[in-house]
Amino acid sequence: MGLLLRVLVFAGLAADAYIHWTFAPDMAFVGEGGAVTGDVLFRAQAVVAALAGLLVLAWARRWTYAIAFLVAASAFGAVILYYMVDLGTLGPIPDMYDPAWYAEKTISSIGEAVAALAAVAGMLTAGRGRTDGTPSEEGPVQRQRT
Structure with missing residues (x-):
């Protein structure tokens, strides 16, 4: 399950x-x-998304999943917000309003949503079984033969 979550986060952020x-x-x-x-x-956004995806791929920790979640969820929220609302210029951020929807925006949005959801799942499952937040290095419990 852990590898699948890492790959989903990475793939979504890579897209x-x-x-x-x-x-x-x-x-x-x-x-x-x-x-x-x-x-x-x-x-x-491209650089931050790539770095966050690589972080999760290299180290599946709660903090790396949290970074990936922030990057993916903020990007997803921004694309939906700027699709629906013309906010105008916000300080140094230009008016990014874009009411058109096209294939590339769909791919990016799906990638962001998948990465955000997988990152949440990763945060909930990373480090289970240990109290210091690092994943357990032990394998499954072996039954002793009697």
């Missing part, structure tokens, strides 16, 4: 990272002249 990195050049016009442009936000 998110790929889509954001690929679309970053198309977002350069968003927020021109402001503190942060859309391409910078998309590249930052």
